[in-house]
Amino acid sequence: PLILRLAWHSAGTYDVNTKTGGPFGTIRHPAELAHGANNGLDIAVRLLEPIKEQFPVLSYADFYQLAGVVAVEVTGGPEIPFHPGREDKTEPPEEGRL
Numbered sequence: 001p002l003i004l005r006l007a008w009h010s011a012g013t014y015d016v017n018t019k020t021g022g023p024f025g026t027i028r029h030p031a032e033l034a035h036g037a038n039n040g041l042d043i044a045v046r047l048l049e050p051i052k053e054q055f056p057v058l059s060y061a062d063f064y065q066l067a068g069v070v071a072v073e074v075t076g077g078p079e080i081p082f083h084p085g086r087e088d089k090t091e092p093p094e095e096g097r098l
Contacts, residue, residue: 007068013097021093025060032092061086
């Protein structure tokens with residue numbers, strides 16, 4: 001559930017009206033991890049980092065979403081199509097966007 005939560009919290013910041021936020025890998029930055037709703041997600045980021053290091057061609061944005069897809073599947077959920085191509089951003093969305 002922790003990895004799935006990481007993927008959801010990363011994607012859940014998207015705002016359809018402003019087209020900002022979303023799964024752009026910013027959840028790994030201390031500023032976004034410090035958001036109250038993200039309490040404990042630093043553990044997921046830390047656990048995934050050694051795996052991410054093995055795939056430098058993959059953006060953090062794609063990696064965290066792929067980790068969420070895998071988490072659903074290995075826990076008996078449905079197969080979810082994965083579509084790569086997200087680019088990492090440096091600035092996290094403001095707190096309260098979930």
